[in-house]
Amino acid sequence: MLQQLVQSTIDRKVAEFHAHELPKFNFDKVSVDSSRNERLKRAIDNAVVRNDKGRQLKMLELPDSDRIRTLAGDIKQHTLDYLDYYLIQFTANVEKRGGQVHFASDGEHAKQIILDIVSSASVKRIIKSKSMVSEEIELAHVMEAAGLDVVETDLGEFIVQIDHDKPSHIVTPIIHKDKESIAKLFSEYFGTPYNDDPEALTAQARVYLRDKFRKADLGMTGGNFLVAETGDVVTVENEGNARQSMTTPRVLISLVGIEKLVPRMLDLSVMLKLLARSATGQTMTIYSSVFGGTRSAGETDGPEAAHVVLIDNGRTEILASEEYRETLRCIRCGACLNACPIYRKIGGHSYGSVYPGPIGALITPLMQGLEQYKDLPNASSLCGACYEACPVKINIPKHLINLRRDVVKREINHPVERLIYRAYAWAMGRPWRYRLASWGQKTTLRLIGHKGFVRRLPFPGGGWTQVRDMPEPAKKTFRQLWQNKK
């Protein structure tokens, strides 16, 4: 009875969710709103600062973490430079072990492949473990819309699913939520009394999910790495739900981006040294699962049919550009998010994509189009903390500057912005022009200022004063003071 009630609530909420049109991405508005949300900032700050400190301490345990990061970056770069070769090797090895590899050119193609597998295997109940790629293509929504009983089994993703929310961090999807809001959600969803004890909340989810695990026909996983020489998919996690998703159901689908390959098991050991340390400040995650192929005769666990769906979805375009290719090295550890002062202020939802933070500001425009996400390369102070944190040494600040250059070159920035920079270039061309411009600027700002501050700059500078104090300029300019001194 309780099950039926919960299921009908899911169905109703899912229908409402699909009927609701998602707003267009407006970085300016969302980031300003988020930066004013003190509760959000507190929740994010607590978790990311903890993870960032944990990373720094764990890295000290390695004999020479900088060289290991260089090695990891080199391994990923080599794999990307010869990706065609390693994709063929991986495919052959999966097939040798009874699995099937499918190539999907984009999100729609991947969804179609997966729905075809689901239909040919007469699947009704699906358990899903955490996968950023499936978030990227919004797979769960499509499955729900197709009438399938699909449940996210990672606790954070489960909360995202029942709250019809979006993840706001690559590793910890509900970093923006505090325990009170989760307790309220559980109380409404399960119809049980409010209880904000984290252990009780976890136990409640566990009971619900256990039943789903037992009855599932199909398990879905992502993949942190793919090993070309063996045809294995590798997942790292702390809850054991990915391992259960791959061992319990009769059909298994792993949806993974083509860039996740490493050549050999030996290379995997380098990556595993860095991933957990960078992500959560752990030496290793609780579960590191290496799996491939179907259940062999005599084995009690494992799928009867195993599929790996390798998705492109804009990745080969990045691969083709030598300038930005290294961005595909990313192992989605989230360290750059934790280190980023901008992410800490505005949170993950402000980036308008499943990939937030510095790496999101980079790969979202590259994968989904610079026109739509032209503001994201500016969502950075270029302090370099992300580069310092990155275990595969992606030079994120350099690429963000290059993307800003591309925005200007392609003239997709705001026409007023272009006009301002032309005026600036004109003013900087001659000393008298500079003097004239600074006099005009100083006089205007002093006129509109009040009690030493300009409360709101006129267009196009209004964004600056939305979240900052703007002091009035001094009565005398630096040049005047300098001349008086002489």
Ligand code: SF4
């Ligand atoms: S860019 Fe580097 S630090 Fe950021 S998520 Fe990717 S691997 Fe981690």
